[in-house]
Amino acid sequence: xxxxxxxxxxxxxxxxxxxxxxxxxxxxxxxxxxxxxxxxxxxxxxxxxxxxxxxxxxxxxxxxxxxxxxxxxxxxxxxxxxxxxxxxxxxxxxxxxxxxxxxxxxx
Amino acid sequence: xxxxxxxxxxxxxxxxxxxxxxxxxxxxxxxxxxxxxxxxxxxxxxxxxxxxxxxxxxxxxxxxxxxxxxxxxxxxxxxxxxxxxxxxxxxxxxxxxxxxxxxxxxxxxxxxxxxxxxxxxxxxxxxxxxxxxxxxxxxxxxxxxxxxxxxxxxxxxxxxxxxxxxxxxxxxxxxxxxxxxxxxxxxxxxxxxxxxxxxxxxx
Numbered sequence: 001x002x003x004x005x006x007x008x009x010x011x012x013x014x015x016x017x018x019x020x021x022x023x024x025x026x027x028x029x030x031x032x033x034x035x036x037x038x039x040x041x042x043x044x045x046x047x048x049x050x051x052x053x054x055x056x057x058x059x060x061x062x063x064x065x066x067x068x069x070x071x072x073x074x075x076x077x078x079x080x081x082x083x084x085x086x087x088x089x090x091x092x093x094x095x096x097x098x099x100x101x102x103x104x105x106x107x
Numbered sequence: 108x109x110x111x112x113x114x115x116x117x118x119x120x121x122x123x124x125x126x127x128x129x130x131x132x133x134x135x136x137x138x139x140x141x142x143x144x145x146x147x148x149x150x151x152x153x154x155x156x157x158x159x160x161x162x163x164x165x166x167x168x169x170x171x172x173x174x175x176x177x178x179x180x181x182x183x184x185x186x187x188x189x190x191x192x193x194x195x196x197x198x199x200x201x202x203x204x205x206x207x208x209x210x211x212x213x214x215x216x217x218x219x220x221x222x223x224x225x226x227x228x229x230x231x232x233x234x235x236x237x238x239x240x241x242x243x244x245x246x247x248x249x250x251x252x253x254x255x256x257x258x259x260x261x262x263x264x265x266x267x268x269x270x271x272x273x274x275x276x277x278x279x280x281x282x283x284x285x286x287x288x289x290x291x292x293x294x295x296x297x298x299x300x301x302x303x304x305x306x307x308x309x310x
Contacts, residue, residue: 014231018232
């Protein structure tokens, strides 16, 4: 117990001495310029990351537009439902009904 | 506080000259804390610049200027912790550096050279750093802030955002480890002295 308290005191004294043995260092003349260079470098890196993502988004949008314009729209336009007019489609669908009605047959 | 609240407000709103003044006011204190925490004088400025870089990009998240100092210390703690973790990978080479320095010191003492103030300080630094190296990086920083920097538990509570009891437990455990290492060091030195005097007697 006595040894522990003696060691406690010694460690306290050592830490106090350590504090004095390591005084606050004077910053070098280059400290501030180097810090601002790092801030600027980070800013440029952040901007370039955003720019990169913006470019990726633009490219993806262009690719999607081309895909829609070149593949999907022509595909739907070639569908029979879209190549005839509304009346033609209607008459094709109900032509049998008209024949039955004219013949006086079942509706 | 080393600066006015108004200056912090200006820096928060993007005024670079206000930020510059804050750095100039705090840099010496922060470099001192880093120096005593990491124990590598050649890397102190690098870690210090990292602290102020983080401050620059996180200043807009500061709620009020009143909590500026704990905020700055938290950034310092985090940067020191990151540095110490990186250094752990190179620990083997670092240990060999230290042992080389210790051998040189021992040689100087054995050769009967005058131990001037700087040598004594170097020895204190090495001993304190080797003891602090016995605990984890987190505990090393916490212990340094409490025992060496002299921060109060209240101040540490604000920095770490944990309650006082949790801090006390962590500090107690870390100190116990340091005491154990100190005891082992003392025993080793006593054994070395005994061996040395036996060798003298036999001559």
